[in-house]
Amino acid sequence: MNWIVLIIAGLFEIGFTTCLKLSNNFSNLKWxxxxxxxxxxxxxxxxKATQTLPMGTAYAVWTGIGAVGTVLxxxxxxxxxxxxWRVFFIxxxxxxxxxxxxxAGGH
Incomplete structure (x- = not known):
């Protein structure tokens, strides 16, 4: 279950980076x-996810989802x-x- 929570957290990371760009340096209130x-x-x-998943693994997966999603x-x-090369490294x-x-095994 916490893997699903972690994936959702990563999706919100994509959301915040996208909103950051669309906010136009925080001049657009909605974004x-x-x-x-x-x-x-x-x-x-x-x-929440790091309460049961290894912290280092959870953080790496979270940032990875955010990085890949933001590039996409x-x-x-x-x-x-x-x-x-960009697609290769993604x-x-x-x-x-x-x-x-x-x-991470059974976590």
Whole structure:
């Protein structure tokens, strides 16, 4: 169950980075509020997940989900480049996240 909580926390991390960009340096109130809601929920859920998951693994997975998701949002919605090496290293990061989940075993 805490893996699901951790994944949701990672999704909120993607939300807060996206809202940060859309807030235009916190000049757009709607996206600024979205940023603070997402960052609060992301950290609260990360905290809950680390109560039973190894802290280092949970943090690495959380940041990995956020990093991969934020890059994908940038590519899909903000016209950021999707060249071979960028996609290659994102795939490598995804493999690392899955590896950390796998070695965490029964947690």
């Amino acid at each position: 600024s509020i979205g940023f603070f809601v997402c960052i609060t929920l992301s950290f609260l859920l990360l905290n 949002v940038g590519i899909l919605f903000f016209e950021e480049p999707a060249n071979f 795939a490598t990061l995804i493999g690392s996240i899955l590896g950390l989940k796998f070695i």
